[in-house]
Amino acid sequence: MRVTAEHLEFGYRGRGKALGRAPGKDRGRVLDDLSWTVGPGVTGLLGPNGSGKTTFLSLVVTLLPVRRGRLLIGGHDLSTASGRAGARRVLGFLPQRFTLAGELTVADTIAYAAWAHGVDRRACADAAGCAMELVGLADLAGRRTRTLSGGERRRVGIAAALAHDPRVLVLDEPTAGLDPGQRLRVREAVARLGRDRTVLVSTHLVEDAAHLCDGVGVLAGGRIGFHGTFPELEALTADGSGGSASGSGFERAYDRLVARLGEGS
8 A cells, every 4th residue: 555645735834733725835834845655665754853754744644634735545535534534544653752551561552552443342352462473572462561661662552553454554753762772673573564564664763764664765845855765865875985984875875865955945
């Protein structure tokens, strides 16, 4: 299932109020004529702070209204009420910040998420079991969530987003605040999920995206300025310089691309 944006525009006026149609490029506009298609596998969304990553994700998961342009989840048009309702049945979402009920077990937390997403009550335990297997949590099923580490909590959040078996999974900064070992476990879990569904991962960690994602889109100036693989990104921004201690090749390529896009905005 694909996520398709066509000439998408969005902005804010005043206290976060969404802009409607307005002539020209409004000063409050965050997304400006953004077109992009995200297919099956794991795709990273990169961009500097304030580039609109969170706004784009909020549109995809129907937390914000689509008012100009088109945004499709499969055949569901998010500019319509029926399209948003249909999309929610096939979407899973893990926000950057979320809370867990500390006294609930891991299994009960994920089973509740399945029920909240419309899974029949009698099937929720099985749904939770499948989700826990996907992210490597089966051995923690009986643990109370208040006893978990940061990385384990992230994987519980991902499992909860998977509990109703969505075809499209959206993850906002899934490794934020984790130590290297925890990040590796989360990355391994997310990589498995991309084998049979569409996974869109927003992150500011270029290294995570490079090791985790099949492809990447770079958001700057309200548009996707690049979409492709990391080798393609490196080739696009190659300047003949050798390696240095300041960062890996893909990090330098990303920095050069963002600078180039900023100059053209």
